[in-house]
Amino acid sequence: MFNMTFPTFILGSMIAWLIGALVHLVAGGKLLRLVFCLIFSWIGFWSGNYFGNNLGLNILQYGQINYGPALLLSVIAALFGFWLSGENREEDE
Known part of the structure; x- marks a missing residue:
């Protein structure tokens, strides 16, 4: 069982x-893009921690993380959230 404080x-x-905030800072965008970057970054971080622990990839492990x-x-998930937000499309003016 995975035990975390x-x-x-x-x-x-x-x-x-x-x-997620750094990806948004570098790429720019509106509030929707920030929300997507933050949520996807959070999901990606904990998924990476979970898979790293289950697969035995102890790269830069410190404590329980x-x-x-x-x-x-x-980073990959934040970039995916950035792309998924849809603000990167060219608008017809």
């Missing part, structure tokens, strides 16, 4: 939201 969960969530796969999937 509440402070570890808060730290991981803050790191995931920071990554497996940062290697978590950061990688967080």
Whole structure:
């Protein structure tokens, strides 16, 4: 069973939201894009941590968080959320 303390969960969530905010800062966009980046980054971070722990990928593991796969999937998921938001389409003027 995966056992995680509440402070570890808060730290991981803050790191995931920071990554989502950085993707939004670099790429720009409206509020919808920020929300998508934050949500997808958070999902990607915890999915990466889960899969990293289950597959035995102990890359940059510190404490209960497996940062290697978590950061990688967080960035990929934030970029996917950026793309999925649909604000990247050219509007006809």
